[in-house]
Amino acid sequence: IVAAFRERTPGSAAFAEQASDLFPSGITHDSRHQYPYGIYVTRAEGPRKWDVDGNAYIDFFGGHGSLLLGHRHPVVAAAVAEAATEGTHYGASHPREIAWGRAVQRLVPAAERLRFTSSGTEATLMAVRLARAFTGKTALLRFRGHFHGWHDHMAGGYSNHFDGTPTPGVLSGVAEQTVLLDANDLVGLRAALAARDDIAAAIIEPTGASFGQVPVEPSFLHALREETTRHGVLLIMDEVVTGFRVARGGAQAALGVTPDLMSFAKILAGGLPGGAVAGREDVLSLLDFGVTAKAGREKIAHQGTYNANPLSAAAGTAALEVIATTDANARANATAATLRQALNAVLAEERVPWAVYGTFSGFHLFMNPEGAVIDPLRFDPLAMPASALKNQPKDLAAKLRLALQIHGVDTNGRIGGVLSSTHGEAEVRGAAGALR
Numbered sequence: 001i002v003a004a005f006r007e008r009t010p011g012s013a014a015f016a017e018q019a020s021d022l023f024p025s026g027i028t029h030d031s032r033h034q035y036p037y038g039i040y041v042t043r044a045e046g047p048r049k050w051d052v053d054g055n056a057y058i059d060f061f062g063g064h065g066s067l068l069l070g071h072r073h074p075v076v077a078a079a080v081a082e083a084a085t086e087g088t089h090y091g092a093s094h095p096r097e098i099a100w101g102r103a104v105q106r107l108v109p110a111a112e113r114l115r116f117t118s119s120g121t122e123a124t125l126m127a128v129r130l131a132r133a134f135t136g137k138t139a140l141l142r143f144r145g146h147f148h149g150w151h152d153h154m155a156g157g158y159s160n161h162f163d164g165t166p167t168p169g170v171l172s173g174v175a176e177q178t179v180l181l182d183a184n185d186l187v188g189l190r191a192a193l194a195a196r197d198d199i200a201a202a203i204i205e206p207t208g209a210s211f212g213q214v215p216v217e218p219s220f221l222h223a224l225r226e227e228t229t230r231h232g233v234l235l236i237m238d239e240v241v242t243g244f245r246v247a248r249g250g251a252q253a254a255l256g257v258t259p260d261l262m263s264f265a266k267i268l269a270g271g272l273p274g275g276a277v278a279g280r281e282d283v284l285s286l287l288d289f290g291v292t293a294k295a296g297r298e299k300i301a302h303q304g305t306y307n308a309n310p311l312s313a314a315a316g317t318a319a320l321e322v323i324a325t326t327d328a329n330a331r332a333n334a335t336a337a338t339l340r341q342a343l344n345a346v347l348a349e350e351r352v353p354w355a356v357y358g359t360f361s362g363f364h365l366f367m368n369p370e371g372a373v374i375d376p377l378r379f380d381p382l383a384m385p386a387s388a389l390k391n392q393p394k395d396l397a398a399k400l401r402l403a404l405q406i407h408g409v410d411t412n413g414r415i416g417g418v419l420s421s422t423h424g425e426a427e428v429r430g431a432a433g434a435l436r
């Protein structure tokens, strides 16, 4: 497989060689790490991208989830091109940020106030800081395996450290302020909330770890809302992946649970850099210059050179407008369901005891590390232990990813991904053929 991959990708190999003494591991994001090297891409359109050797890929990585509308959506691309002619940074407020904020509020009414950031990591960082300042409490309740960016307070977020221990370079005190629970464990949740009165907030990926790789039962999300309210703990929904994807109004709309605070990024900025923290007016008012005079509370500082950058604002506003006025979410969700079924049909026909599962516009591959007897067409991830879902055999997954790339399909490193509104029958057939 490695030899066939190398044969198809000499151009990528040459770039990887140049990058190897430039970047650690030759890459700029841990998720882009791949053996023997990753593909170098120079062009993308709709559901496809092309590497420097001219190989086409049906793309299920989807700009790390930022491209619900596919690559180079004409409306988004035109908005960015137009904005670029007017300057790229004004060091001042500008009309585009108002349009962008209104576009968010139109789809997510619980975003009573918002503050733009440059990334999802910055959005969860500010959400946690707001929660601590608002409640006067310090601890953070998190769920095992849930990813919220890479800042210090998400010390367990790196894939090696889902046990909550800090990654090298992070102060150990951060872990001491973290309560780590299993999602779907209502008994554990109740016990943790009863045992500690210093919990400021609970943060959760509302559809489950890694966009549902380890799913959260909707009933647990509802229970989490009730229990946090009862204990004066703020609920932060990390909608960085689910926001504007699973439904126009995100997971909170799809699942009917309203958080106190939320984080956005990815689709929010239409494939350009950008994030936002949003939520209750009384909490966000801690960023307000009037808060000191009005309520006798100290304002939380927040800067960020690229907050609400005009190009990101233009791309985001355009993307959210398309999402608000078309069936983009429903199309991506429906095609993903067809894809999951088609891939499972291949596994069943080829008698491979794996399964493809997922909700909304995502899919994940269960590679059955313990060799359980399963029927791909009837697989229920909620009946499996989280460890089985999360602990993919890494070498096998890496080989499969290369093999899929050789057959013109790119997935994320866990052999899963997301669909866009531009994926359709042809991409489902292509993916099924590649898997076979």
Ligand code: PMP
Binding pocket: 064, 119, 120, 121, 122, 124, 147, 148, 149, 150, 205, 238, 239, 240, 241, 265, 266, 275
């Ligand atoms: N939260 C979730 C749920 C995410 O999936 C991600 C990114 N994959 C982040 C936060 C961090 O966002 P960013 O990469 O923009 O910092």
